[in-house]
Amino acid sequence: MSDTNSNEGGPSRVTRSDVARLAGVSTATVSYVLNGGPKKVSQATELRVREAAEELGYHPNLIARALKSGSAKMLGMIITDFSNPYFAQLINDVEQLANEREHVLILNTSHGSSELERRRIDELTDRGVDAIFVSSTLEDGEIGSLSTASCPIILLDRPHPLSGVKCVSTDMADAVVRSVRHLFEHGRRKVAMLFGLDITSRDARVVGWIKAHQDAGRPVGPVYTSSYSREGGYKATLKALRSSDRPDAIFASSDLEALGALRAIHECGLRIPEDIALISFDGTIESEYTWPRLTVMKQDTQTIARCAVNAALSPADTPDLQLVDAEMVIRQSCGCRDESSEVRP
CATH class of the missing domain: 1.10.260.40 (lambda repressor-like DNA-binding domains)
Structure with a gap:
């Protein structure tokens, strides 16, 4: 031609x-x-x-x-929110790895809308991209029907297998179990959870939350819907703190919710961690600049990105489900000594 x-x-x-x-x-x-x-x-x-x-x-x-060549040398990516620092870091890591493999990354956002997500998938497919990374709001069955051999879909943050689709995620259930266990080890007895969706969700964080309490032989603590946002975390924490059974610890399912929780706790005149402990899931850069500094379950975005890019460009060499371990980073908000601030020789 x-x-x-x-x-x-x-x-x-x-x-x-x-x-x-x-x-x-x-x-x-x-x-x-x-x-x-x-x-x-x-x-x-x-x-x-x-x-x-x-x-x-x-x-x-x-x-x-x-x-x-049969390849557009382009990869698509659809996430729910560009402003979320976790997605910002993940995008950066995926883009760098795609560039190393001589592919251009095309970014889109669904703004949490299932309808818009479907449209974005269709648009990227029409562009002839080699694969699409999606942090999806769609149900499993619909995602499976959208993925085709000509344009495979790699699901991000979906920690369970799905036929015909490659999935890459942090092992969320394990991360929550370890977080709640850590709070129990500090002697906390009333742990609440801030969670973006309804408690009926099949999200692995809810699965881990329930398992952590069952393993400890305790009744499952309350879950407050907080929309994965600063505002949601703030309002949900105020509700928890004003309840008749006020928690003495909180697990936030994202750093953004934890930021809102910190404001609510300070406004209520409570001390962290003396009166209430706090652990967050994500471990973005923002968690290093709070007061007190947040203890976090840090997602390994570099490994997630590498697994996702390999699944897109070398699918025969990658398993259908890849789970990445989170790292617990001990700081001040859980009640431990802040190991990350110590000066080491």
Whole structure:
């Protein structure tokens, strides 16, 4: 297929033939240089080709290249909220790894809307991306029907297997179990949970919450719906603190909810951790600059990104479900000595 594209009445697009003519080489040699192979050329020849391409302003026809190679060298990503610092870090890590694999990352947000998410998936599929990463609001059955061999979907933050789809997630249930157990070990007896969705959700964090209490032989503590937001965490914590059975510890299912909780606790005149302990799930950069500093279950975004990119570009070599362990980072809000602030030789 030719990469010439002339517009009547306007300038013609520079072609490989133009570059070859200026560099004094064949069009095949131009392709070898700009595509990185398959045949090697001398350094002198490569330099002439690149200088000619730059002088003429030559840009390869990416659509033609995609049709010829069977790969658009593009990956799509749909997340629910660009402002969430967890997603910001994950996007950064995925983009860096995609770039190392010579792929461009196209970003979209669903704003938590199932309808908009479906539309974004269709749009990215029409663009011919090689795969789509999705932090999804859709039900499992619908996601499975949307994924196709030509445009596979890699689900993020979905810690259970789903037929026909690759899933990559932190082991959320284990992270919550360890967090609640840590609070129990500090002698806390009334632990509440801030959770973005309704308690009836099948979310692994709820599964871990229930298991932690069952393992300790205790009744399951209250769960306050907090919409994964600062405002939601603030309002939910005020509700918990004003209840007749005030908790002496809180597990927040995201850093954003924990930030809201911190404000509510301070406004109520309570001390952290003396009066109420707090542990958060995510471990984003914001958790390092609160007062007191938050003890967190930190998600390993670099490993999550690497697993996701491998699932997209090397699916035969990756399992259908990849769970990544969270790391407990001990600071002040749980009642421990802040290990992360100690000066080490």
